[in-house]
Amino acid sequence: MSAGVAQRAAFGRALVELAERYPKMVVLDPDVCPSTQTSLFRAAYPDRFYPMGIAEANAVCVAAGLASCGFVPWVSAFAVFLATRAADQVRVSVAHARQPVKLNGAYGGLPSGRGGATHSAVEDIAVMRTMPNMIVLTPADAAEAGAMVELAMETSAPVYLRTMRCELPDLFGVGWRPDIGRAVELAPGDDVAILSEGMMSARALEAAAILRRDGIAARVLHFGTIKPFDAEAVAKAARECGALVSVENHSRIGGLGSAVCEAAAESDPAVVVRLGFPDCFLESGDDERIFSRYGLDPAGIAAGAREALRRNGSDVSIRRAT
Numbered sequence: 259m260s261a262g263v264a265q266r267a268a269f270g271r272a273l274v275e276l277a278e279r280y281p282k283m284v285v286l287d288p289d290v291c292p293s294t295q296t297s298l299f300r301a302a303y304p305d306r307f308y309p310m311g312i313a314e315a316n317a318v319c320v321a322a323g324l325a326s327c328g329f330v331p332w333v334s335a336f337a338v339f340l341a342t343r344a345a346d347q348v349r350v351s352v353a354h355a356r357q358p359v360k361l362n363g364a365y366g367g368l369p370s371g372r373g374g375a376t377h378s379a380v381e382d383i384a385v386m387r388t389m390p391n392m393i394v395l396t397p398a399d400a401a402e403a404g405a406m407v408e409l410a411m412e413t414s415a416p417v418y419l420r421t422m423r424c425e426l427p428d429l430f431g432v433g434w435r436p437d438i439g440r441a442v443e444l445a446p447g448d449d450v451a452i453l454s455e456g457m458m459s460a461r462a463l464e465a466a467a468i469l470r471r472d473g474i475a476a477r478v479l480h481f482g483t484i485k486p487f488d489a490e491a492v493a494k495a496a497r498e499c500g501a502l503v504s505v506e507n508h509s510r511i512g513g514l515g516s517a518v519c520e521a522a523a524e525s526d527p528a529v530v531v532r533l534g535f536p537d538c539f540l541e542s543g544d545d546e547r548i549f550s551r552y553g554l555d556p557a558g559i560a561a562g563a564r565e566a567l568r569r570n571g572s573d574v575s576i577r578r579a580t
Contacts, residue, residue, distance in 0.1 A: 262428040265421040268400035270295025272407035273332065274302045280411055285332045285380050286310050286317045292338060293423075294334040294364040314344040321359045322351035330358055330411060335361030336373070340465055341382035352416045353377065355390040360410045360415075363385075366396075366420040366456065366534060367507030370536075374542040380535050383455075384512025386418040387485045387533055393417045396473035396487040396514075400550035401430045402482055409438055420456060422507075424545065425461040429480075441491035447475035449572070450563045451495035454505040455481045455514045458554065462505050465559035482498060482513060489521035496528035503531045505559055510534035529570040533562045 273296065273322065277283055284306045284569050291297040300307040314335045321331035324549045340348065363382050370377040386394045393415050397403040403421055410417040410513040429444070444459060445466045454462035459480040466476040477499060479491055496504055504515035504521065515532030522528050533553055540548065549555050553562060
């Protein structure tokens with residue numbers, strides 16, 4: 259994996275690249291365009307860019323009104339405010355009304371730069387996946403983030419796209435086109451399965467490499483779509499591996515880990531170890547140190563996989579010898 263670019267930069271570029279193809283696309287900005295990189299769209303298409311002030315809820319309502327008039331609006335704001343401050347407007351004016359509003363939840367999860375602890379969104383996936391009619395996308399890298407902007411424009415459904423502030427390793431090359439609702443296998447393996455979302459998928463691959471050195475073959479599944487959810491990929495991993503580890507840049511409550519447990523319980527029950535943030539608000543500080551504290555670095559993910567194997571009563575060396 260090579261060092262990549264930030265998803266926010268890919269998001270901003272994708273808007274500009276798609277603007278000519280989608281003349282009804284407009285962008286609404288709650289005063290964060292330099293941070294979310296919609297400033298690129300403002301420079302290229304100033305007549306289709308609407309500054310809304312620091313008023314996320316109002317921006318969502320205006321976007322819903324524009325959508326009802328035939329426009330395809332993007333509201334790009336910090337994830338924590340879209341999921342909490344504007345939750346009522348997202349629910350009633352967008353999801354319930356089935357308006358094709360596209361929401362970019364920037365600064366998802368822990369990495370929030372100078373925003374600090376109050377801006378770390380650890381509940382946004384949980385909120386958005388409970389909204390009927392809402393599609394929830396969590397790209398792994400910049401290439402997938404750009405591709406998902408295009409996917410969002412191609413569907414008439416409301417979409418929540420969660421993007422990261424920080425630079426991320428490249429997993430997918432130029433031209434990558436994901437499928438909504440389909441998990442992607444990044445590494446094969448039948449001993450244990452690591453199921454990851456968004457930026458955690460690169461770390462899951464590193465964890466799989468650690469486990470491979472110990473003779474443990476870890477399957478890595480990337481869930482770029484949290485809703486609609488690829489329950490069949492979970493069921494298949496549960497049947498073939500028996501031990502699952504979910505990894506998310508989000509609370510362990512209501513996000514990917516919850517979706518994995520729901521899918522496994524309804525099809526092929528398996529041991530599931532959920533890695534994510536506990537039931538707490540995060541602190542300000544160095545991102546990598548905080549990730550490590552909660553077992554969300556590659557070593558911690560590998561340790562979670564070993565714990566899943568232990569709980570499943572699996573001894574890989576004995577199983578292979580027989």
